[in-house]
Amino acid sequence: MHQYIRQFAEYVDKTVTAKGWVANMRDSKTNIFIVLRDGTGFAQAVVSLDVVGEEQFEIAKRLTQESAVALKGKVVADERQIGGYELQVESLEVYHVSEEYPISNKEHGVRFLADKRHLWLRSKRQWAIMQVRNAIIIAIHDFFQSKGFIQMDSPIFTGNAVEGTTTLFGTDFFGETAYLAQSGQLYGEAMAMAHGAIYTFGPTFRAEKSDTPRHLAEFWMIEPEMAFYDLDMNMDLIEEFVKSVVRQVVDRCRPQLEMLDRDVDKLMKIDQEFVRLSYDDAIAILKGEKEINGRNAITIQEEDLASAKKAIEEKTAEIAEREAAIKGGVKKGVRKFNETRILQLRKEIANHEEQLRNIPKWIESARNFVHGEDFGNSDETVLTKVFDAPVFVYNWPAPIKAFYMKEVEGDPNYVKGVDLLAPDGHGEIVGGSERENSLAILERKIKEHDLPMEAFEWYLDLRRFGSVPHAGFGLGLERLVRWICDIHHLRETIPFPRRYGRLFP
């Protein structure tokens, strides 16, 4: 029997056995400091020569990063330590002395880390992200289960493309072509007619060659579907849902979010009513024609651009200053300090230069936005910068949305779709709609979208036998993780990302 680091609070001044891996260590003549990780947390363990004796001390000294050990000792409260506790080792047992570990505690490139994903998962930052991911999953289930939603699964093999737009992965299904599911939505509707309110939670596959920080070829999606719900009720539910998940995650994972340097106060700006914009209003804001609390989307970008320029000037000047300072014979410590700082400044300047290249294009794109088009990546960023909390955009032009979305009464050019856009450039995290419940209109839409009618006969049955107003939405799990953790790239939000150009490990 052994104890987990997570439980140390319960064992203060008591003896425990912790089993885990050496995340980092330092040694001296009389003390060895081991940062132990056991999957539930990190804690420093101290091996003292006068406590364990010479033989065990020598064994401890020969440990390497990622060696596996069991450490028996007393738990001591110490505010200076990560986690707030320290283990004073009395004896140790070695399971395995690790070979030289490739991932050091210093910086690494993304490519290098991606190739070592199976080991990278052990790193503190990746550990924290996966802990948050787990908390999000639990919070999602808690929310829907507490509301009486039934969790059901949609098939992964499907015989046809749901919306006819996306590129799917084809497989051989006993001689027939089957596609990997891109959405469980249509099946969700059938299940909602059986159980009232349901949600699916499963993997989704897209074969687009999308090489961006917000795309994966395989990702997890949550798709609730509710009978007797309209667009407004749908938005109410989405808002309540997102708030509930964020609050629960912050409550349970604050230390992990702090490890990730997540600004939790900023995240908690969700504690306000989410603004609901029609597509037309959203465009006016995007183009800078309409302001929100004195904030203009275009102006904000121009300010960002100006401050990037200024930062480059200042940092270039600082580099010159520091280079001059270390030119002559200076003490080694001084030189090292300045060199480190110069390297950091260069990196920051490179980032600012990216901004200088990108922001003008974004402004251009926002200014020239054509009514009727879908929002591009940068458009979402420009729009959401005006708000602190997620923002809804509803009533979209019919041609750019799926065939199953319900037409706005009296205006068939628009449909009752809704997207929820997260702040700080995280973009769309939820996409949903009220579904078309009229058989005649749906048949017309399927023809307009040039989809094979016979493939949708079963779906049309839902409008033949007790058709009711209903609505639902899809939430991309990884995009939610990305926003809550404030991570740049989706590849860090899933244990083993599958994306364009990445199938290994």
Added chain:
RNA sequence: GCCUCCAUAGCUCAGUUGGUUAGAGCGCCGGACUGUUAAUCCGUAGGUCCUUGGUUCGAGUCCAAGUGGGGGCGCCA
């Protein structure tokens, strides 16, 4: 698919208008020292400067093509 930046030690990066034997930090190994926090200090080892071709007396540096990667856009959620 398009635009753009890049490829130098195990890792992260310097390398001046093209010039003689290509450097630093970290990591590894050896040592010193310390209740240490990515510790610090001294020392050793470690290189197909992505590939191919070209310009040149001379190429890590310039040119072309290829390969691989980062960032942005598109497709898309």
